[in-house]
Amino acid sequence: MLKRLLFIYLFILTFSKNHAQFLDKKFYLVDSIEKKESNKNDFIIIEQNLKLFKSTTSDTLKLNLLNEIIENCNDESIWPKYNSLMYRMAINLASKEQNTYLKNKFLSKKAQGLNNYGYFIQNYTGKPNGSLKFYKDAAKIQEDINDKTNLIITNNNIANFLYNGGKILEAIEIYHKTIKLQEEIKDVNGLTPLLNNLGEVYLFLGDTSKAYFYIKRALSTAIQSGDKRIIAQEFQNIGILSKNSGQMDYAFTCLKKALALREQIGDIAGMCKSKINLAVLYIIINNHTLAKQYLTEVEPLVQKTDNLAVKQTYHAALAQLYQSQNQPKEAVKEFEKVLQISQQIGAVQDEVKYGSIILNLYKNLDEPEKELKLFRRLSSLSKKLNSAEVRRNALRRDYEYEYSKKEQDYKIEQALKDEKAKEEKRKQKFITLGISFILLLTLIFSFFIFKAFRSSKQKNIIISEQKKEVENQKHLIEEKQKEIVDSINYAKRIQDILLTNEDIITKNLPDHFIYFKPKDIVSGDFYWAHSVLTETENLFFLAVCDSTGHGVPGAFMSLLNTNFLNEAINEKHIYEPNKVFNYVRTRLINSISKDDQKDGFDGIIICIDKLKNKTTYSASNNSPILVTQQKTLTKLSCDKMPVGKGEREQEFNLYSIEYQKGDSLYLYTDGYADQFGGPGADPSKGLFAGGKKFKYKPLNDLLISISDVPLNKQADILNHKFQDWKGLLEQVDDVCVVGLKL
Numbered sequence: 001m002l003k004r005l006l007f008i009y010l011f012i013l014t015f016s017k018n019h020a021q022f023l024d025k026k027f028y029l030v031d032s033i034e035k036k037e038s039n040k041n042d043f044i045i046i047e048q049n050l051k052l053f054k055s056t057t058s059d060t061l062k063l064n065l066l067n068e069i070i071e072n073c074n075d076e077s078i079w080p081k082y083n084s085l086m087y088r089m090a091i092n093l094a095s096k097e098q099n100t101y102l103k104n105k106f107l108s109k110k111a112q113g114l115n116n117y118g119y120f121i122q123n124y125t126g127k128p129n130g131s132l133k134f135y136k137d138a139a140k141i142q143e144d145i146n147d148k149t150n151l152i153i154t155n156n157n158i159a160n161f162l163y164n165g166g167k168i169l170e171a172i173e174i175y176h177k178t179i180k181l182q183e184e185i186k187d188v189n190g191l192t193p194l195l196n197n198l199g200e201v202y203l204f205l206g207d208t209s210k211a212y213f214y215i216k217r218a219l220s221t222a223i224q225s226g227d228k229r230i231i232a233q234e235f236q237n238i239g240i241l242s243k244n245s246g247q248m249d250y251a252f253t254c255l256k257k258a259l260a261l262r263e264q265i266g267d268i269a270g271m272c273k274s275k276i277n278l279a280v281l282y283i284i285i286n287n288h289t290l291a292k293q294y295l296t297e298v299e300p301l302v303q304k305t306d307n308l309a310v311k312q313t314y315h316a317a318l319a320q321l322y323q324s325q326n327q328p329k330e331a332v333k334e335f336e337k338v339l340q341i342s343q344q345i346g347a348v349q350d351e352v353k354y355g356s357i358i359l360n361l362y363k364n365l366d367e368p369e370k371e372l373k374l375f376r377r378l379s380s381l382s383k384k385l386n387s388a389e390v391r392r393n394a395l396r397r398d399y400e401y402e403y404s405k406k407e408q409d410y411k412i413e414q415a416l417k418d419e420k421a422k423e424e425k426r427k428q429k430f431i432t433l434g435i436s437f438i439l440l441l442t443l444i445f446s447f448f449i450f451k452a453f454r455s456s457k458q459k460n461i462i463i464s465e466q467k468k469e470v471e472n473q474k475h476l477i478e479e480k481q482k483e484i485v486d487s488i489n490y491a492k493r494i495q496d497i498l499l500t501n502e503d504i505i506t507k508n509l510p511d512h513f514i515y516f517k518p519k520d521i522v523s524g525d526f527y528w529a530h531s532v533l534t535e536t537e538n539l540f541f542l543a544v545c546d547s548t549g550h551g552v553p554g555a556f557m558s559l560l561n562t563n564f565l566n567e568a569i570n571e572k573h574i575y576e577p578n579k580v581f582n583y584v585r586t587r588l589i590n591s592i593s594k595d596d597q598k599d600g601f602d603g604i605i606i607c608i609d610k611l612k613n614k615t616t617y618s619a620s621n622n623s624p625i626l627v628t629q630q631k632t633l634t635k636l637s638c639d640k641m642p643v644g645k646g647e648r649e650q651e652f653n654l655y656s657i658e659y660q661k662g663d664s665l666y667l668y669t670d671g672y673a674d675q676f677g678g679p680g681a682d683p684s685k686g687l688f689a690g691g692k693k694f695k696y697k698p699l700n701d702l703l704i705s706i707s708d709v710p711l712n713k714q715a716d717i718l719n720h721k722f723q724d725w726k727g728l729l730e731q732v733d734d735v736c737v738v739g740l741k742l
Contacts, residue, residue, distance in 0.1 A: 029053075030081040039075040041266035046073065046082075059093050060102065063109045070116060074267050076306050080120050087113030104145040111147065114138035115154045122161060124306045126344035132161055148185050152178050156193050163201055166348035166381070172201060192221045192230050196237060212241055232261035232270055236277060243281060251281055253727055257679065272298045272310045276317045283320050291321055312341040316354065323361075332361050352381050505529050508540040508608070511741040513715040517671075517722070518734050524554020525669045525734035528562050530569055538610040539575055542738070545603025546622070546669035548644070550734045561601050561643075564588065577605045577618035578652040581643050585652075588644045600644015604667045606657075615657045615742065625666040625700060626659060627707040633700055659742045664707045671735035672718070673699050677725040694725055703739075711739055 023033050027050065035043050049065040056062060066086040073079040086109055094106035118134030121127060135158045142151040155178040163171035175198045182191045199214030219234035239254030259274035275294045282291035295318055302314045319334030335358045342351040355378045362371035429438070505512060508531055516527065524547040532539040543565065547557035564584040568574045574583055588600045602621035609615070617624060619638035626634040637655055641648040657665070673696045681691030702721060706714050718737060 030078075030085055033078050033081065039073075039078065039266075039268075042073045042075050042078060045069060046078075059089075060105050063090060063093075063106070067109065067112060074265075074269065076120075076124055076269075080116070083113055083116045083120070087117070104147070107141055107145050108147045108150060111138040111141040111145075111154070112150055114141070115150070115157060118161075119157060122157075123309060123345065126308060126341075128161065128164070128344070128346040132158070135161065148181055152182050152185075152191075152194065155181070156197060160197055161346075163197070164345065164347045164349070168201060172198070175201070192218050192225060192227075192234075195221065196230075196234060199237065208241065208245065212238075215241065228261045228265050229267055229270065232258040232265075232267070232274070235261070236270075236274060240277060243277075243284070248281065248285060250728065252278070253724065255281065256724070268301055269305060269307045269310050272301050272305070273313055276310075276313045279317050280320060283317070283324050286324070288321065288325060291317075295321065308341050308345050312338055312345070312347075312350070315341070319357075323357075328361050328365055332358060332365065335361065348381055352378060355381075504531065505542065507531075509542070509740050511711050513711045513739050515715040515718050515735070515737040517719070517731070517736075518550070519671070519731045520551040522552060522555035523734045523736075524548065524550040524558055525671060525736040526558040526562060527736060527738055528565055530566065532569065532575065537575065540608045540610065541569065541577070541580075541605060542608075542667070542740075543603055543605040544622075544667035544669065544736055544738050545601045545643075546671070546734070546736070547601040548599045554734065557599060557601065560588075560591070565605075575607065576654055577607050577616055578654040580605060581618050581620060581652040585643045585649070598642070598645045600642045600646075602642055602669070604638075606665075606667070615659070617655050617657060618652045619655070620652065622667075622669065624657070625668070625703060626657065627664045627666065627704055628660065629662050629708075631704050631707060633704050635700070657742075661742065663742045664703075664711075664739060665742055666703050666737065666739045668699070668737040669734065671731075671733035672722065672737060674733055675722065675726055675735070676732055677727050677729050681727055681729050683728045683730075691727075691729055694722075711741060714739055 023035060025031055028046070029050065046069050049068050053062050053065045056065075063086055066082055066089070069082045070079050070086065073082070090106050090110035090113060094103055094110060097103040097106060114134045115138040118131035118138065121134065122131035135154055139151060139154045139158065141147075142154060155174055159171040159174040159178070162168075162174065175194055179191070179194055179198075182194065195214045195218035199211045199218060202208075202211040202214060215234060215237045219231070219238060222230040222234050235254045235258040239251045239258065242248075242251035242254060255274055255278050259271060259278065262270035262274055275298045279291040279294035282288070282294070295314070298314060302311055305311070315334045315337040319331045319338060322328075322331035322334060335354055338354045339351060339358060342348075342354060355374055359371060359374055359378065362368075362374065502514065505514070508529070514527060516523075516525070518525070526545055526547065528541075528543040528545070530541045532541075545558075545561060547554050547561055549557060561584065564587045565580065567587070568580045568583040572583060574580050585600065592599050604617060604619045604622050604624050606615060606617040606624070617636075619636070620643045621638060621640060623638040624636040626636055628634075636657065637653070639650075639652050641650065641652075659665070673694050675694050676691035677694065678692055702718070706717050709717065715737075722735065
């Protein structure tokens with residue numbers, strides 16, 4: 001009867017749009033499917049597999065190809081039709097086949113079809129109770145033919161159904177039983193959804209640590225399998241866990257990774273969930289504009305999908321948005337939709353969760369009749385859930401009781417043995433030594449106790465004095481540390497003053513940006529600018545440099561370097577960039593490189609001659625990057641030697657920049673490209689564990705992609721990308737990037 005209902009549902013679904021342009025059944029094998037922009041990735045999979053389907057004579061391969069379509073197709077109006085085709089073929093082939101091996105192959109596909117029917121009914125029809133019969137029929141076949149791989153999937157769906165229906169203990173029992181079955185056959189693909197669902201169960205039970213343990217294991221197995229759909233789901237779950245524990249930055253990182261993966265594979269339902277969860281994060285941090293933007297983006301997709309879980313998540317997020325904007329009536333309307341969908345899909349936990357929120361809203365809106373009706377409904381459901389909780393606690397107490405009872409029995413038994421042994425020893429002493437020897441031992445023992453007491457007293461006095469001394473030293477260290485930090489902060493103020501005032505740069509280069517991010521309080525990276533205006537000269541100099549080291553040593557070097565740059569131009573009147581670098585190198589070598597110290601800096605200095613409309617530069621180890629308006633990138637020349645003592649001390653070259661008005665020029669140090677991070681970085685395993693460098697090519701590609709964005713916004717994009725890449729890892733070096741329009 002349920003199968004007939006499903007076919008009727010599909011028939012109505014298929015023919016409800018009279019204007020649709022349906023595809024040829026002769027090739028596509030099923031009726032009334034429509035190719036749209038949203039399912040173009042699905043049709044790539046469908047057409048590839050159907051070509052193979054029509055070219056083969058193997059019935060087993062044909063069923064496998066249909067199964068490939070079902071498993072990889074996202075459009076819920078299409079894959080159930082191919083499931084019906086696979087199910088009918090499997091029944092027909094199994095009824096005729098005499099060979100046991102082939103018959104079991106066909107029966108396996110029949111069971112998969114039943115399992116898929118159950119999944120469709122549970123998630124798309126609003127009548128989830130009908131799915132359990134399909135699941136159990138599938139499991140019966142899989143047990144009979146010993147198809148453990150697919151039995152794992154079916155059992156997972158059964159446990160998920162029981163969990164949604166509030167039968168939590170039964171669900172946990174099946175999950176653990178199925179994990180043991182998976183361990184027998186070592187099927188990584190089957191393990192991932194089991195671990196994921198078990199994690200979600202423990203999350204509902206409030207055991208966050210155990211939920212994180214299972215979901216993190218699920219992510220690990222998903223990555224091993226390479227299934228992007230499942231990897232995205234696990235990143236989403238970790239993002240939700242991070243949100244619940246207040247780790248908002250990490251939650252954003254995980255949810256954005258999930259969204260990117262789902263966009264790659266065209267998972268419409270998954271993209272909706274990711275964007276909705278991101279909207280919820282923005283609601284929590286009171287960024288209602290971005291939250292509304294995400295919800296507006298997914299609204300048309302939500303209206304088209306038949307996936308009730310997606311609809312439920314969307315309306316819940318919209319209700320939270322209204323609630324945070326103090327619009328209780330609109331919030332109630334959306335929460336009532338959530339409650340209705342929760343009832344349709346049999347999600348008892350969600351019904352209790354959202355029903356409790358609506359109950360408070362009814363109370364605030366003074367709607368006593370609705371409040372009373374909902375209260376009675378929630379009371380009934382809470383008893384159902386609480387009974388499961390009582391059973392869970394009782395089960396735990398039974399285990400604790402059995403353990404404590406065995407432990408107590410062991411202690412009593414051991415105590416009796418010890419007592420018996422002591423008694424035997426005592427008797428032996430009385431017999432062999434006698435009373436006099438015992439008295440002698442007592443006197444000697446008393447002497448040593450007294451001596452130990454005196455020694456212990458003296459030691460306590462010494463320890464007390466040492467403790468006071470340690471506390472005094474600790475206090476002194478804390479004071480010194482405060483003085484050092486205050487000194488470094490004061491040094492930062494000095495460095496900020498000595499760094500070129502951005503007003504000077506803005507006056508000479510109206511269209512520019514500076515992205516400056518020191519690793520520590522003070523920086524070895526620096527930017528410097530100077531203008532020369534005489535009767536014969538109108539020059540503007542700009543330098544971006546990376547001094548040796550970072551932190552306090554790097555800051556001292558940067559102050560020394562800027563002083564020598566100013567000296568070259570102001571006092572020595574050197575106006576060619578290469579000669580400026582030559583002069584500064586000589587001053588550095590004479591000043592600080594007497595003991596073969598190789599201190600100095602790498603950097604770029606450009607000179608814009610406004611009278612001659614000409615731009616020249618000199619570069620030490622770092623190359624300027626020129627990006628044209630046509631988005632072509634040129635890495636300009638540089639000299640492979642430092643400004644300071646090095647293996648090469650030749651004269652620096654003077655270079656000219658050929659450009660068109662409107663081209664972009666970027667000057668940067670190595671800190672951005674050398675930053676560790678990216679997917680897989682785990683700060684708990686060490687400073688760079690699991691991470692990799694950002695590198696220069698991705699940085700240059702990023703500069704190309706943003707070159708047409710207004711320069712005042714490019715720094716924000718660079719910062720966002722840097723933080724997203726770095727994640728929770730430490731910054732490894734100072735960062736300085738300067739961009740300007742020529």
